[in-house]
Structures are given as structure tokens and as C-alpha cells.
Amino acid sequence: HPLLCFQRNFKALDTDVLLASVPKSGTTWLKALLFSIVNRVRFSVDQSPLLATNPHRLVFSLECFYYAKHDNPDLGNVAQPRLFSTHLPHQALPSSLIESNCKILYVCRNPLDQFVSERQFLLKNRLWPDKPYGEVLSFDEAFDMFCDGVQAFGPFWDHLLGYWNASLENPDRVLFLKYEDMKRDPLLKVKKIAEFIGLPFTEEEEKAGLVGDISRLCSFKKLKDLEINKNGVHYGSVKNNSLFRKGDIGDWQNYLTPAMAEQMKTILEAKLSGSSLIL
Numbered sequence: 001h002p003l004l005c006f007q008r009n010f011k012a013l014d015t016d017v018l019l020a021s022v023p024k025s026g027t028t029w030l031k032a033l034l035f036s037i038v039n040r041v042r043f044s045v046d047q048s049p050l051l052a053t054n055p056h057r058l059v060f061s062l063e064c065f066y067y068a069k070h071d072n073p074d075l076g077n078v079a080q081p082r083l084f085s086t087h088l089p090h091q092a093l094p095s096s097l098i099e100s101n102c103k104i105l106y107v108c109r110n111p112l113d114q115f116v117s118e119r120q121f122l123l124k125n126r127l128w129p130d131k132p133y134g135e136v137l138s139f140d141e142a143f144d145m146f147c148d149g150v151q152a153f154g155p156f157w158d159h160l161l162g163y164w165n166a167s168l169e170n171p172d173r174v175l176f177l178k179y180e181d182m183k184r185d186p187l188l189k190v191k192k193i194a195e196f197i198g199l200p201f202t203e204e205e206e207k208a209g210l211v212g213d214i215s216r217l218c219s220f221k222k223l224k225d226l227e228i229n230k231n232g233v234h235y236g237s238v239k240n241n242s243l244f245r246k247g248d249i250g251d252w253q254n255y256l257t258p259a260m261a262e263q264m265k266t267i268l269e270a271k272l273s274g275s276s277l278i279l
């Protein structure tokens with residue numbers, strides 16, 4: 001299984017940068033930003049490979065790409081610093097990664113928005129691995145499972161807390177980001193990410209407006225409207241356009257009842273109590 005092969009066989013380098021997330025929390029956005037920040041000297045913004053390539057083909061997933069294709073892929077040729085992504089919880093990361101000095105960026109999102117985003121994504125791509133013959137879970141059924149922690153890559157609260165605690169213990173190694181904060185002030189976060197991975201923007205770059213240029217290049221609207229993201233697929237059959245739906249904060253209000261939101265509030269209070277994480 002790709003997850004087990006990744007756990008067993010991956011050898012981290014201290015220079016690696018790993019992007020971790022629960023699916024539908026802003027992975028695509030962070031991939032675009034990370035790639036642009038790291039490669040800003042190689043490619044100017046108007047020559048960026050992002051203009052013609054989906055972000056998932058610039059920063060590849062360890063378990064959905066490399067280890068899905070091969071038990072022990074040769075990652076020696078990946079350009080350094082190697083940029084990877086994973087949806088694995090921190091608790092399940094390979095020991096080689098934990099023991100290395102590589103950097104981990106984590107992005108989380110309001111769980112209700114994440115749930116709605118995932119539901120729409122699965123419907124659009126007809127991905128219901130547990131339900132054969134195209135049978136689709138009802139909305140209520142899916143929400144109940146979500147509240148019970150039945151979710152790809154484990155209950156979201158364990159996922160969040162794993163990386164949250166790691167970021168508190170090791171702030172130089174794990175940067176915990178929230179989708180909502182990134183939407184509110186993308187420039188601040190772009191600078192923060194660059195500093196965190198050891199590639200801070202120089203004064204000249206800032207004066208030249210590069211932080212804003214990268215932020216605009218990777219914005220929802222810009223990426224969504226690119227030809228490459230309107231068409232095409234990645235990782236086999238995932239439609240590129242299914243990655244760019246609305247990009248809003250609070251879209252859950254259009255799908256979930258106040259009672260469902262209340263149920264989630266109670267779950268969050270219980271699961272996050274005792275931690276300093278506030279969503």
C-alpha cells in the first residue's frame with residue numbers, strides 16, 4: 001500500500017520541505033505558493049510554470065503520486081530543495097522525516113468548509129471508493145460520518161492536533177497555517193512562509209513588489225481562469241477544475257443547517273479542549 005511504502009521507505013533530507021494537510025484545506029494554493037517562493041530566482045512571475053501547469057504537477061504528493069507508482073521510488077533526481085506533499089497525520093509520518101531537520105508546512109481550514117469542499121470535490125470527480133456502482137452517500141450520512149471521525153487520513157481533530165502540537169514543540173520545523181488567515185492577509189503569510197523555509201524576501205525583492213506578484217499569481221481567481229486548470233486531469237482522473245470551486249470562507253452556511261453547525265461546535269469544544277488551538 002502506498003502509505004505503508006511511504007512510511008517504510010522514505011528517506012528525508014534536511015533540506016526537504018513537506019506540505020501537509022487534510023484534503024480540501026488549501027493544498028493546491030499552498031503548492032502554488034511554495035513552488036513560486038522557492039523558484040522565484042529561476043522563474044520570473046510572468047514566466048512561471050504555474051501558468052501552464054497544475055500545481056499538483058509541480059509539487060507531487062508522496063502517497064498519491066511517488067509511492068502510488070512505486071514501492072521505493074528513486075527521489076534522488078527531484079530538484080532540491082525537494083518539495084513534497086502529504087495528507088498523512090503527523091502521528092503517522094515516517095520516522096526519517098521526524099528525525100530529519102526538514103521543514104513542514106501545515107495548512108488547516110474550518111472543518112465545515114473543508115467538509116463541504118470535499119463533498120463537492122468527490123461528487124464532481126465521482127470518487128466514492130467505499131460505495132460501488134456509483135451509489136452516493138447522502139449529505140446527512142456523510143456529515144454523520146465526518147462527525148464520528150470517519151474520514152480519509154483519520155479524524156480531522158487528530159490531524160490538526162498532531163501538527164499543532166508539533167508546531168508548538170518545534171516551531172522552527174513545523175509552521176501551522178490557517179486557510180482563513182491566508183485569505184485575510186496573503187502577503188503576510190507569503191513572507192512568513194519564505195522566512196520559515198529559510199528563503200526570506202530581500203529588501204530589493206520586497207521593493208520590487210515580488211511578494212504581491214507571487215500572491216496574485218497564486219490567487220484563486222488567477223489559477224482558476226488559467227486554461228490548464230479549466231481542463232485536464234492529474235493523478236489519473238482528478239479534474240483540474242474540481243480544485244478551484246469557490247475559494248470562499250464560510251460557504252458551509254449554504255449547505256449545513258444551524259443544528260449541524262451546533263453539533264460541530266460541540267465536537268470541537270470537546271476534541272480541542274485542553275489544547276490552545278482555536279479554529
Ligand code: A3P
Pocket residue numbers: 021022023024025026027028029113116117118120218219220221223243244245246247248251
Ligand atoms: P472550495 O471547494 O471551498 O472552493 P485542496 O487544494 O486542499 O484540495 O483544497 C481545495 C479548496 O481550496 C477548494 O475550496 C478550492 O476552491 C480552494 N482553492 C484552490 N485554490 C485556491 C487558491 N489559489 N486560493 C484560495 N483557495 C483556493
